[in-house]
Amino acid sequence: MKNENWTVIQAMRHARHDWMNQIQLIKGFMALGKLEDAERVIETAILQARQEAHLCNLRLPNFAEKLLTFNWEERSFQLEYEVLDHETSVNIQDEWLSEWIDSLFHLIERHIKRYGDNLLSLSIDKADEGLRFFFEFSGIIQNEQLLLEDITSQLEASYVQQWKIHEHSSQEFLFEVVL
Structure with missing residues (x-):
């Protein structure tokens, strides 16, 4: 899909999908008792959110x-x-x-x-x-x-x-x- 002009709805759909994938990973690792892996996914999500903010601040x-x-x-x-x-x-x-x-x-x-x-x-x-x-x-x-x-x-x-x-x-x- 090549979309030059994202609507707010399309952007929210993709962002929500990405966040849901990360939450599912965290829940899966926690259910398996793999807390270190869950922590790694959380830290990666935090770093990604910070980089997105830094990019927008340009x-x-x-x-x-x-x-x-x-x-x-x-x-x-x-x-x-x-x-x-x-x-x-x-x-x-x-x-x-x-x-x-x-x-x-x-x-x-x-x-x-x-x-x-x-x-x-x-x-x-x-x-x-x-x-x-x-x-x-x-x-x-x-x-x-x-x-x-x-x-x-x-x-x-x-x-x-x-x-x-x-x-x-x-x-x-x-x-x-x-x-």
């Missing part, structure tokens, strides 16, 4: 919505994100950033195995020049060289202030971008 509503709803849609990879400096205020155009990240996600999807165990971890942090994004992909890359060329082309053609590819192989791709 005051980039379109960008935040993209990341918050990404895993609700059928995608070729799962997305995890972390906002490292939750006091960050940024001077980036929200609409442009949303379109840029969306095109980057689509680019990555074109070069990975569709039903592989694919994960993209995104860390967001303040930089002297703007906002730093650190991308760490792990999964099955179908054509590593073509992905490298396409990402390089996108980073050179956009309003990226700095970028660096740290590592790449057929199973992982690490790069950072400052906007």
Whole structure:
């Protein structure tokens, strides 16, 4: 399901479904007497809620919505994100950033195995020049060289202030971008 404009009802339905899954896990672990596992699920839920709040505090509503709803849609990879400096205020155009990240996600999807165990971890942090994004992909890359060329082309053609590819192989791709 690709939905560009989530209604409040649709968003609530997905959020409620996610929370119910976590509550069911907690109840299941407690029923089995696995309190440490239940505690782990609770801590994960708390950390996730904090990260969602940090993301929303960037005051980039379109960008935040993209990341918050990404895993609700059928995608070729799962997305995890972390906002490292939750006091960050940024001077980036929200609409442009949303379109840029969306095109980057689509680019990555074109070069990975569709039903592989694919994960993209995104860390967001303040930089002297703007906002730093650190991308760490792990999964099955179908054509590593073509992905490298396409990402390089996108980073050179956009309003990226700095970028660096740290590592790449057929199973992982690490790069950072400052906007």
